[in-house]
Amino acid sequence: xxxxxxEDGTYRLxxxxxxxxxxxxxxAVYRLAIRKQSPDFRLVAVADPPPExxxxxxxxxxxxxxxxxxxxxxxxxxxxxxxxxxRHRAARRGAAAGCDLCARExxxxxxxxxxxxxxxxxxxxxxxxxxxxxxxxxxxAEVTREARGGxxxxxxxxxxxxxxxxxxxxxxxxxVSAAExxxxxxxxxxxxxxxxAEGAKLEIPLKVTRRGEFKEALKLKASGAKGIETVKxxxxxxxxxxxxxxxxxxxxxxxxxxxxIHFEAQTKGKSGxxx
Numbered sequence: 001x002x003x004x005x006x007e008d009g010t011y012r013l014x015x016x017x018x019x020x021x022x023x024x025x026x027x028a029v030y031r032l033a034i035r036k037q038s039p040d041f042r043l044v045a046v047a048d049p050p051p052e053x054x055x056x057x058x059x060x061x062x063x064x065x066x067x068x069x070x071x072x073x074x075x076x077x078x079x080x081x082x083x084x085x086x087r088h089r090a091a092r093r094g095a096a097a098g099c100d101l102c103a104r105e106x107x108x109x110x111x112x113x114x115x116x117x118x119x120x121x122x123x124x125x126x127x128x129x130x131x132x133x134x135x136x137x138x139x140x141a142e143v144t145r146e147a148r149g150g151x152x153x154x155x156x157x158x159x160x161x162x163x164x165x166x167x168x169x170x171x172x173x174x175x176v177s178a179a180e181x182x183x184x185x186x187x188x189x190x191x192x193x194x195x196x197a198e199g200a201k202l203e204i205p206l207k208v209t210r211r212g213e214f215k216e217a218l219k220l221k222a223s224g225a226k227g228i229e230t231v232k233x234x235x236x237x238x239x240x241x242x243x244x245x246x247x248x249x250x251x252x253x254x255x256x257x258x259x260x261i262h263f264e265a266q267t268k269g270k271s272g273x274x275x
Contacts (some may be wrong), residue, residue: 002037020165034124039138043147048073048114057158058206061151066173069121069209070182073262076132076147079158113223116262117174125178129171147172179267183269184218185209189242195248204245206263214269215239225259227252234263243268 006012049063066072130156134145150167156162189205192205196202208218218236222228222245230252236243245263 039132040143041134041136041145043134043145044077044150044168045074045115045132045147046077046150057160059156059159059164061153061155064122064172066117066176068119068123068178068181069185071116071118071185071212071262072097074132075112075115076115076134077112077150107137114262116232117262118221119176119182121181123176123178125176127175128173130174132172181211182210183214184265184267185211186220186263186265193258197203199250202247202249204247206236206243206245208241208243210239210241212269214267216267216269217225217242217245218265218267220263220265222247222261223264224261225254227254228259228261236265 013206014033015032017028027055047064048124049060049062064072087134133144134147135142135144137143149172150166151169153165153167155169156164185208187207187209189207194202194204206220217238217240220236220243223236231247234243234245
């Protein structure tokens, strides 16, 4: 965090563990660093969890699994506020054939972005470590940082009661399943960049591919760009294979510029496939 002392004086800083009463241990120490502000950045990448249910407090360890013809997200956090290239150089360290492993840049003014990994219909089975690299311009220099992985140590039933213990990981793990296809795949009906004037209404036709017993109605939640979360959920009727995403820029506070958005949903169904 950044603190600016408005005037000379004595300042007191208090550090406290909100769960300290349940785990008093002299080995649990704090490390506090106070220094002048200097421009730099670090990256942390974690597997993005599914959309949260109302009042959901459960936290589980997660890893990134990419099914055939599916998309999974890895959330990059603490990114540089102006630019994140995040080119997925992983790939030559064991990329899965037939997978688009391109990262997406975040909107200006945000500190996180979803890196969308998309598989083709018939990928090769693969599992291993990937690298995510970010670049930013600090002064006149181009600075490159490699992301560290992040995970929670074990499942917590209620994050308001039990402390969630995160840790950095040595690698960022990804698995690609060739035997199991994504139960529902969603894509724009047209492969193009959508351009619209400020304050206008944008309509994007979507193609929905369902497999197995996943035929229930869907509610799509827009995500990915700062301000897009205010868009009303998009209803997709049961068994429907098309939908239209309507984004009203008169009420959605999206800044002028280029944005990458994606849609998330939860559904029920039966699946007997194994990885």
